[in-house]
Amino acid sequence: MMSEDMMNSVGAPKTSAPPSPPVHRSGADNEAGSAGIAEAIFVRNACKSYGVGKRRSNVLRGLDMNVKKGTIYGLLGASGCGKTTLLSCIVGRRSFDSGEVLVFGGEPGSIESGIPGPRVGYMPQELALYGEFTIKETLQYFGRIYNLPASFVKSQMEFLFNLLDLPPGHRYVKTLSGGQQRRVSFAVALFHEPELLILDEPTVGVDPLLRQSIWNHLVRLSTDHGRTVIITTHYIEEARQAHTIGLMRSGHLLAEESPHNLLSLHGLSTLEDVFLKLCMKDGVVKHATAPVVATITNGKNSYPNMVHPQEMEGHDNPAYVQTFNNVDAITADIDHQHHNSQDEEEDHKALAQLSIIPLGAQYWKNTKSILPVADEDGIVGLTFSPSGDSMVHTYSNKASNNHQHINQMNAFNNQGNDDSATATFDTKEGLFNLKHGGSSTNGSSSSTASCSSSSSNAGDTSSSCGSTAASSRAVGKRRSGTFKLAIPSWHRSAALIRKNFMQTFRNIGMFLFIFLLPAAQAILFCLAIGRDPSFLKMAIVNDELDPSQGRICNYTTDCTYSMFSCRYLRFIDNTTIVQVPFKSLTDAIEATKRGEVWGVVHFGQNFTDELVVRQADGNHADNETILASRIAITLDWSNQQISLTLQRRLIEAFEDFSKDVLSACSYEPAAASIPVTFLDPIYGEKKPSFTEFMAPGIILTIVYFIAVALTAAVFINERKSGLLDRSIVAGVQMTEIMLAHLVNQFTVLIGQTALVFLFMLLVFNIACHGSLALAVFITLLQGLCGMSYGLVVSTLCDEETSAIHLSLGSFYPNLLLSGVLWPMEGMPVYLRYVSYFLPQTYAVESLRNVFGRGWGIERPEVYFGIVISFSWIFALLALSLIVVRIRKYTG
């Protein structure tokens, strides 16, 4: 079933084949007229800036725009003049700092505007396609998003494949050429036959014939079917077919007219010439194109093809402007002999206002810097070059004494007495600034004044992670910044879930990697962590051995008191300790210092006899006897875990030796133990392993951070590729996208968790004394928590690298403070409060209680972990929605 709004915009499906497009006169078409609103889009005094402080740049400066219904509007302008920013504000993906935009009489986001929703077809500048999908699957996916009937999808596909000369439908998008991909992207925008088409450079990389047929189709859509089209293009002349052309420069429109009117008003034959003339009139030194170098010199050259602006403008403007098409160098001469002006100040204005506008496809894209040109007398002019960012050059009066033009710079600023003038070319703004004595003159005549000063507080999105402080201020200014949470639609959610699963399983190698990664990490943990170190070399220096007897270590197992040293060594665990005999204590100590052994076990010459005496003397044993009867151990304590293991093993060996002697002599072996006895534990094993302590925390950490990484990566990729914008403009809600991702990710998470538990519990025998279901539940909740945090990361960060930094930045504090590696009880008290504020601390505690103590959900120590996890999930989801909302108004 088609939704009501789809019925309005798409109408009943109709089978049609090229060359006649299957365009339907929809209800919306008629409604457009009946509403009596002539304008499809109405923009007034639009201002938009990016960045804050010194980095703030005004992109839209009091722009007005009117797009009539049923017309094609060609938005033309240099790269970076703000076309995409304007379009993204029109489709509601960004918001003006101030000013007004109405689409079909309503603000974007309102029901009347139809944005977001199927009434608009948006082709962003980015590709905004899924590379792993075939062309057919791509169109089918958008068909599902718009809830289009199957028959309509079929007929529309046939039509668009022919119209746009698309490659076969089974071809994967990622294998297509750039131009083919853009055509698929264009097909997606056209697919549901929207009432309003917003196309950001649809004809880039398209051959002229196809471009012509695309334009013909757009003309048909507007003329025959009343569709409204806004199109941006760098090919100025193709816009002749538009009904209206908006010539945009430095954030405002220089003209908004029909192509016919533009040409006749200015008496020129090409739109390029008109644009050139209007730019000159706008009076700014502008960009030149790479590899073009523009040189302004002091009368050293003359060029035959120069157009004298005086002729064009009809007033005394001494500048010479040359236009070109991909030449290597351009020079504009300001030589007095080439013009009539005697006025040096005018002369200088010419320098400052010179417009260098190379005409051609990719013009003025890459100009980056302005450099001084010098001759033997000093600096005589400026060079534009395609490398570097904006530069500042200071022209001293000394250097330019002989050059009126540089002095005239000063005159231009009306600050003639100052010692220096600074010429700046701001490549971002495309403006040529002359700064003098602390004040600056901007060459642009654009209407910055119409933008309210309050807009200077707009958020800084040029940083890779959003500035929420600035963002909040921007949101505070909005009139219609209400927070709406709509109920997710079933068909869109189903389409998104299906799409996510297709993406997941399409790349089976990557899927397996992701799926098996947690289990692999759990296996590595069990193999690498918590086991006793083994085969540790210890030097044994036994002075009881008789060198004349060949130092043979003989011992008895009966009640004979002889060679106790050798009898003791027999009880040392050979797997842990490798005994290396040394003849002298000094050699053994040196070997320890060299790191060849972990320590020295030394027996004195009369060890056995002295030990027997000590035993017999009991409390009366003297110091000498005590010293001679000891087993002296010197350890390298640089590695605590190894030393503790050696210590434990050597003490255990003595206990075993003592028991052996006592039992051989018919005494009670237990008498050998110290009178501190550890009885059977209430919980856990008598000899607990570090692995068992860490296992619950490690399980949660693995699951949590994999979920963070995957979620952040998915969302950042979607946004960067323009897919998020396209989907949201198509009417998909953020909540639906999040829900679909959670469904997909959660399904994978269940499998990942099952594998982790399988290996930990069954293969590595980690004991879970409590309910397995409860343990799995707590783990899944932490996975959800990780996804929610990943979502926050993705909403805050524009780039994968900044997302990685943010995730890594939180990884270690989380690992160290959540009680995963070390008991919380070992932390300073103040730090524990910080720990309990982290999303994993209670959950780790909770899981450890289930694993180690076998406690159930009735215990606060267990249910706290669950409650706190849920709270974090909701808090993080809410935060991500808020950040999305805030960034809409700042980005």
Ligand SMILES: Nc1ncnc2c1ncn2[C@@H]1O[C@H](COP(=O)(O)OP(=O)(O)OP(=O)(O)O)[C@@H](O)[C@H]1O
């Ligand atoms: N999110 C952002 N943060 C900071 N600056 C931005 C952002 N988006 C765009 N800009 C800047 O705003 C200016 C206008 O950009 P925009 O993309 O609107 O230009 P455009 O006319 O569409 O250019 P093109 O024809 O090359 O696509 C540029 O200088 C750009 O660098």
